[in-house]
Amino acid sequence: MKKLNFLDKVVFFFNMVAAIALLMSFVLPFIPPKSFSVLSVLSLGVPVLILLNVLFFLYWLFKLKKQFFLSLFVLAIGYFSFGSLYKFSSSTNNKSDNSLTIMNYNVRLFNLYDWISGENIETKMVDFIKEKAPDVVSFQEYHPHKNIDLSFFKYKFEKLSGTKTRYGQAIFSQYPIVNSGSVAFPNTSNNAIFVDIVKQSDTIRIYNVHLQSLHIDANVDKLAEEDSERLFKRVGQTFEMQQSQTELFLKHKKQCKYKMIICSDLNNTAFSYVYKEIKGDLQDAFKVAGNGFGITHDFKFFPTRIDFILVDNAFTVDAFKTYGDHYSDHYPVMTSISLH
The missing domain is CATH 3.60.10.10 (Endonuclease/exonuclease/phosphatase)
Structure with missing residues (x-):
């Protein structure tokens, strides 16, 4: 953090907020809404949090700063736990007799x-x-x-x-x-x-x-x-x-x-x-x-x-x-x- 300029420190602060929020959202599927209904609302924003963390990851990677590891780490947890938000596979929609x-x-x-x-x-x-x-x-x-x-x-x-x-x-x-x-x-x-x-x-x-x-x-x-x-x-x-x-x-x-x-x-x-x-x-x-x-x-x-x-x-x-x-x-x- 000491080597970051003021603007980058501000960016990294919001990066940390987005990363922590996304990390918290990963446990929501295991918490019944009746136990913590207000926190459950966060699950609706997961796509936004993922996209934000992708942007932060690219920002730091472009600047060759090690801070890119924060979002990379959280995104990796999400990928291996829930899969990708975006699917690259294609479907043929073919029908067979069966x-x-x-x-x-x-x-x-x-x-x-x-x-x-x-x-x-x-x-x-x-x-x-x-x-x-x-x-x-x-x-x-x-x-x-x-x-x-x-x-x-x-x-x-x-x-x-x-x-x-x-x-x-x-x-x-x-x-x-x-x-x-x-x-x-x-x-x-x-x-x-x-x-x-x-x-x-x-x-x-x-x-x-x-x-x-x-x-x-x-x-x-x-x-x-x-x-x-x-x-x-x-x-x-x-x-x-x-x-x-x-x-x-x-x-x-x-x-x-x-x-x-x-x-x-x-x-x-x-x-x-x-x-x-x-x-x-x-x-x-x-x-x-x-x-x-x-x-x-x-x-x-x-x-x-x-x-x-x-x-x-x-x-x-x-x-x-x-x-x-x-x-x-x-x-x-x-x-x-x-x-x-």
Whole structure:
């Protein structure tokens, strides 16, 4: 530090803050939000902290200063613990006779209230789904919009609530659904649903999990107007609800005897407690075969991946794709898997 000029000392101070914050965030997946809900909020900022530490590492490396070891050390811990924030692998999205393609999509009521400007957004969404032709599609914030026609799927299961506007979760399938049901979450319209489909001689359980929303406005100006203390408290309370919902889901999941696939909008990142608990020993299809940041939510501040497809180890993840079609505040994801 003595050999650093004043500006570099200031830079290194903020470097230390960013490195310590990132290091602290690495333990958050192991701390139930009910134990320390306010600290859990830090998990949302992990992508930013990673990018900041990369910038600090490059800054010191360019100046040939040994201070680059600080961020390098913390980033290395994160990489070996959680993998890379950015994936360089590519997916082919090829289908074989033995493959099963699953799409997950939070459709935001099929743009019922014109959040996305443009003509016939709801029919464009359906055309997109029809073009990609998944065998199974899992919808969060589904609404039986009068202008949509998903009859090209042979089977479906919907779990809707609301009086004036019906909405909820749904799963559509090209394969027979032999069983279905819902895991109710108290004091919310969010829930988890499931179907058991039959493909050849295999019965496969597909879950659709939608955890409590954080209700964070993607508009920078509106978010800046919100009191920071109230924001942190509200998000912390939401994390506590997500933990309770996760516990209910895991209790149901534990009773399942079939190979399973979990489609989800967790409203939380891959650095969170709820992600770690729900994933368990399943494969994250994006981490296996995805590429890029895997952004699934239109959040202006940093790359956000909160929608996941988790796959039983009995399957091979052959491909994964995140689509950039902007018809909702979420982006659709699709994976192709096959039995070993």
